[in-house]
Structure formats: structure tokens, C-alpha cells
Amino acid sequence: MAYQVSIFLENKLGHLERVTNVLKNAGVNIRNMNLNHTANGWGILNLVVSYPELACNLLNQNGLSAALRKIAVLKMVDKAGGLDQLLKRIAKAGVNFTTAHGMVLEEGKIAFFAIDIEDIPDARERLEAVGLEIMPDNYVYGTRFM
Amino acid sequence: MEYWEKEIETMPRNGLRFLQLARLNTTLEAAVRSSYYGGLAKRDRSFRTRVGEVAELQDFPFTTKQDLRDHFPYGFLSLPTKEIIRLHSSSGTTGNPTVIYHNRHDIASWANLMARSLFCAGVRDTDVFQNIVGYGLFTGGLGFQYGIERLGALSIPAGAGNSLRQIKLMRDYGTTAIHAIPSYLGRLLEVFREEGLDPRTDTSLRMLVIGAEPHTEEQRQRIQEMYGVKAFNSFGLSEMNGPGVAFECEFQQGLHIWEDAYVVEIIDPATLEPVPDGEYGELVMTTLDREANPLIRYRTRDITRIIPGECPCGRTHRRIDRITGRSDDMFIIKGCNIFPMQIEGVLLRVPEVGDDYRITIDTVAGQDDMIVEVEVKKEWFRGDLQFLDALQKRITRLIRDEVLVSPVVRLVEPGSIPKAEGKAVRVFDKRIR
Ligand SMILES: [Zn+2]
Numbered sequence: 001m002a003y004q005v006s007i008f009l010e011n012k013l014g015h016l017e018r019v020t021n022v023l024k025n026a027g028v029n030i031r032n033m034n035l036n037h038t039a040n041g042w043g044i045l046n047l048v049v050s051y052p053e054l055a056c057n058l059l060n061q062n063g064l065s066a067a068l069r070k071i072a073v074l075k076m077v078d079k080a081g082g083l084d085q086l087l088k089r090i091a092k093a094g095v096n097f098t099t100a101h102g103m104v105l106e107e108g109k110i111a112f113f114a115i116d117i118e119d120i121p122d123a124r125e126r127l128e129a130v131g132l133e134i135m136p137d138n139y140v141y142g143t144r145f146m
Numbered sequence: 147m148e149y150w151e152k153e154i155e156t157m158p159r160n161g162l163r164f165l166q167l168a169r170l171n172t173t174l175e176a177a178v179r180s181s182y183y184g185g186l187a188k189r190d191r192s193f194r195t196r197v198g199e200v201a202e203l204q205d206f207p208f209t210t211k212q213d214l215r216d217h218f219p220y221g222f223l224s225l226p227t228k229e230i231i232r233l234h235s236s237s238g239t240t241g242n243p244t245v246i247y248h249n250r251h252d253i254a255s256w257a258n259l260m261a262r263s264l265f266c267a268g269v270r271d272t273d274v275f276q277n278i279v280g281y282g283l284f285t286g287g288l289g290f291q292y293g294i295e296r297l298g299a300l301s302i303p304a305g306a307g308n309s310l311r312q313i314k315l316m317r318d319y320g321t322t323a324i325h326a327i328p329s330y331l332g333r334l335l336e337v338f339r340e341e342g343l344d345p346r347t348d349t350s351l352r353m354l355v356i357g358a359e360p361h362t363e364e365q366r367q368r369i370q371e372m373y374g375v376k377a378f379n380s381f382g383l384s385e386m387n388g389p390g391v392a393f394e395c396e397f398q399q400g401l402h403i404w405e406d407a408y409v410v411e412i413i414d415p416a417t418l419e420p421v422p423d424g425e426y427g428e429l430v431m432t433t434l435d436r437e438a439n440p441l442i443r444y445r446t447r448d449i450t451r452i453i454p455g456e457c458p459c460g461r462t463h464r465r466i467d468r469i470t471g472r473s474d475d476m477f478i479i480k481g482c483n484i485f486p487m488q489i490e491g492v493l494l495r496v497p498e499v500g501d502d503y504r505i506t507i508d509t510v511a512g513q514d515d516m517i518v519e520v521e522v523k524k525e526w527f528r529g530d531l532q533f534l535d536a537l538q539k540r541i542t543r544l545i546r547d548e549v550l551v552s553p554v555v556r557l558v559e560p561g562s563i564p565k566a567e568g569k570a571v572r573v574f575d576k577r578i579r
Contacts, residue, residue, distance in 0.1 A: 010559055044534075118530070
């Protein structure tokens with residue numbers, strides 16, 4: 001299963017750059033980014049990166065709070081109502097996710113949908129049981145040609 | 147139950163009141179022999195030399211630390227200097243220091259209160275007592291020294307610092323009891339560990355006395371665990387002699403404050419009116435057994451409360467709670483008096499957040515808000531919003547239950563709150579006054 005890096009972040013100027021700077025210096029490629037802010041002055045930044053474990057360690061070493069969270073990246077059907085159809089199937093699988101974000105992994109051609117399944121141990125089985133295709137890790141991380 | 151002075155320590159309350167009244171009148175007569183109180187009695191008719199009841203003290207003006215400073219060095223001295231045998235003074239890097247003088251009687255009385263205090267916590271003449279605080283002008287050194295000697299235990303006047311030497315002394319002479327400030331005991335433990343030693347098994351310690359530094363019950367518990375023995379709270383302040391003012395007994399449910407030697411009042415620092423037993427306020431004290439330097443209604447600036455009810459030990463002298471801060475640190479928000487130590491106490495009970503915190507009081511839309519910033523510990527962070535949300539709600543509820551005002555709790559990145567150095571300012575009041 002693939003992982004995203006989730007980072008605790010205050011809503012303050014320059015804090016996001018602190019993250020991107022650490023990753024840039026380490027040559028970690030950010031594939032997708034999603035920022036979940038709360039009204040309480042802080043939020044969670046979810047990153048899909050080329051080397052999640054390395055990124056997580058580096059961020060923690062640089063004084064940030066980062067954690068790895070399991071995600072399932074699903075392909076969206078490439079037509080109108082595609083997301084709606086996907087969500088219906090996820091619901092059918094009984095996978096009740098709380099965090100999700102759309103991502104584009106291939107030059108704007110195909111859209112994907114990443115859902116956080118860290119707290120749902122049998123998510124993979126459930127999703128596959130309704131015929132959903134979970135993208136392989138190296139595809140998600142963009143490392144399959146390396 | 148054993149007592150140092152059974153008759154006084156277990157005296158019925160009405161007997162204690164008579165004793166207080168007699169001593170208060172003696173004290174007032176002595177006080178007006180000083181230039182400060184003498185002048186005050188002429189100026190201010192509420193200051194009298196004779197009262198019919200101890201409660202009448204509530205009409206008297208307060209004495210503050212500033213008064214002591216303003217009438218430095220002899221303004222509060224009630225006896226000719228030839229009668230004086232010792233002085234203790236605060237360091238006072240800026241302005242005048244505060245100084246307290248003692249004659250023979252005062253030193254003997256203080257030594258006896260100190261011995262009574264130590265006995266009350268369980269120290270006996272068979273103990274080896276190592277006093278790990280500074281000697282000299284600081285009252286914790288000589289105050290304890292005289293008390294230990296008066297009690298008859300073997301004293302080791304080790305003084306502060308040099309942890310390796312402290313450990314060696316403890317092991318060479320089989321120290322059974324030590325007195326130190328709570329934060330030092332943490333550092334001392336580190337040195338124990340560096341030496342491959344464990345105070346629980348490699349010393350003869352059977353008790354600790356801690357004081358001179360505000361600390362929470364949680365910190366005391368930690369110290370007790372680290373050393374494997376009970377730690378008893380000691381309270382004192384140099385203006386009231388020093389240590390030996392109030393002390394914990396074996397039940398560790400608050401500190402008996404010696405009411406044959408002091409009249410104790412707890413006031414609201416904002417209104418200066420007395421607060422009911424059980425409520426927090428500023429401790430105000432009047433000396434009852436001091437000849438050279440009597441003080442009347444001295445505002446200690448220490449925040450505590452009277453613990454209602456009787457102590458199982460049988461002592462009738464009331465108990466005060468541990469000091470929760472200084473009245474200077476108190477702030478008022480939405481009509482509630484709040485002390486930073488109360489907030490600190492709550493945060494110490496939340497394992498997910500660090501010890502550093504910051505309180506900001508600000509006016510938002512015409513309403514005062516208390517913003518409490520806390521750092522979420524890295525090891526608890528799992529990357530999900532729900533956990534942090536729940537944590538924030540939990541801290542909000544805990545603080546509200548403690549101080550009766552709902553705070554705005556802000557979770558911040560670890561390391562973003564500056565580390566507190568000693569008595570750092572934790573409260574920023576941005577309100578426009
Ligand atoms: Zn007691």
C-alpha cells in the first residue's frame with residue numbers, strides 16, 4: 001500500500017515553505033498536495049511524494065511533526081459523473097474515509113482519487129471486492145521508471 | 147501520633163484564638179516602636195495597639211514588600227540594633243533589598259518552628275539530614291540548619307550545587323533525609339544515573355523535603371517516584387523568617403501553617419477582601435512571635451487557599467494548599483481570577499502536550515479571550531485531524547473546569563514556544579486598559 005506524509009502545520013506565513021524547502025533540498029518530488037485547515041489556527045498538510053519514508057524522517061528531524069498514513073489511490077472513470085460513480089462504489093465497499101484528495105498523476109490525462117485508509121485495516125480487501133483498482137505504489141510515487 | 151509540641155499543635159481552636167489574641171496585642175505594641183508602624187499609628191487611626199479580637203486585624207492597613215523597601219534599612223526595626231543578632235536580606239539587584247532582623251528570641255522561636263515542621267513531616271533525632279540549599283543570606287540554609295539541630299538529627303550542611311559531592315556525602319554518611327528545591331532533584335537524579343546509581347537502591351534515603359519553588363502535585367509525584375520515598379512540602383518566605391512557616395504532615399494533604407506564630411488571612415488580590423475557606427487568594431500574614439521585626443498584615447503575594455476540614459493527624463492548625471503562583475501573575479478575565487499555575491497543572495495532566503505553554507489575553511470583538519497555546523508532542527502525532535480536534539476539545543474542557551473560563555486552545559508546532567527559563571513570563575496581556 002502507498003503512504004502519504006501528513007504534517008501538522010500552523011496557519012502562518014512561511015510555514016508551508018518550510019516543508020517544501022526541506023523536501024526540495026533532499027530531492028524529494030512532491031506529487032500531490034492537499035491542505036486541510038481548521039478554524040483553530042492549524043491544519044494538516046497531506047503530501048504524496050516520491051519517497052514518503054525519507055520525507056517523513058527528514059521533516060521530523062527538521063522540527064516538524066510528520067507521520068506516514070496509509071492511502072489507497074483509485075483511478076477515476078474518465079467521463080462525466082466519474083467521481084460520483086467512484087464515491088458510490090467506495091460507499092458500497094463500506095469504506096468510511098475522512099480524508100481524501102483528488103490527484104492527477106499523468107500530465108492531466110487521468111484523474112485519481114486518494115483516500116486515507118490508515119484507520120481502516122481491511123480497506124484494501126473491501127475496495128477490491130467491489131472491483132476497484134488500487135494503483136501500485138511505484139505508480140503513485142512516480143518511481144516506476146527509475 | 148507523635149508531636150513536637152503536642153499542647154500547641156493540637157490546641158483546640160478557641161484556645162488557639164486566645165493565644166493569638168494575647169500575642170497579637172504584644173506584637174502590636176512592639177510594632178509601634180518601629181519608626182514605620184509608629185508613624186502609621188499616628189497617621190492612620192485604623193492602626194491600633196490593642197484589639198479585642200483577632201478578626202479586628204481586618205481593619206488594619208496592609209504592609210507590602212514596597213513598604214519594606216521604602217523604609218530600608220531600619221524602618222521596621224522595633225529594637226535597638228544592639229539587641230539584634232542576625233539579619234537576612236533579599237539579593238535585590240535593583241532598588242533596596244528587603245531585610246529582616248532577629249534578636250535571640252526570634253532565632254530561637256524560628257528554630258523551634260522549623261524543628262516542629264520537620265518533626266511533623268516525620269524527621270526524628272535518629273535521622274541524617276543533608277541540607278542541599280544555599281547558606282548565607284538565603285534563609286533556607288540557616289533556617290533548616292537551626293531546625294535540624296534543635297530537633298537533634300545529624301545535620302550535613304552541604305549547601306547547594308556540586309551534585310557529585312552531594313551524592314558522595316549521601317553515601318558516605320548514610321543520609322536519610324534531604325532538603326532541596328524540586329527542580330534540583332531532577333538534575334541530581336541525572337547525575338545519579340550518569341554514575342550508574344539509583345537513589346532508590348543506592349542510598350539510605352527515607353524522605354525528602356521540597357520547597358522554595360512553586361511546583362505541582364504531578365511534579366511531586368514524579369520526584370517521589372524517582373527517589374522512591376515521600377517528598378514533603380515546605381513553605382516559608384524570608385519576610386516571615388524563612389522556612390518553617392507551614393509544613394506537610396505525614397498525610398501530605400496540605401501544609402499546616404503554624405497559627406500560634408502567625409495570623410493567616412487569604413484575600414482576593416483584586417478587591418483586597420477576605421475570601422471564604424477553600425477559595426484561592428493571596429496569603430496575608432501577621433507575625434505573632436517576633437520581637438525585633440514584627441510585620442502586620444504582610445501581603446506575601448503568594449497564592450494559596452485554606453484547605454477546609456480537619457487533618458487526620460490531629461493538628462488543629464489549619465492547612466494551606468501548595469503555592470499556585472504569585473498574585474502579580476494573576477489575571478482577571480470575565481470576572482474570574484486566574485493563575486498561570488492552574489493552567490500549567492491542567493497541561494501536566496495531558497500527556498500529549500509538552501510542558502511549554504503560552505497564555506495570551508486579548509480583546510476580540512469587545513470581549514476578553516484567553517488564548518492558550520500548547521505544543522503537541524511529536525510522538526503523539528499520527529497525522530490525522532480527528533485526534534488533534536479531540537485533543538483540543540479535551541484541553542479546552544479541562545481548563546474550563548479548572549478556571550471556569552472557556553479558553554481558546556491553540557495547538558502549535560513543537561518547539562515554537564520559547565523554552566521557559568526559571569520564572570519566565572508565560573502570560574501576555576494584550577488588552578488595552
Ligand atoms: Zn496533618
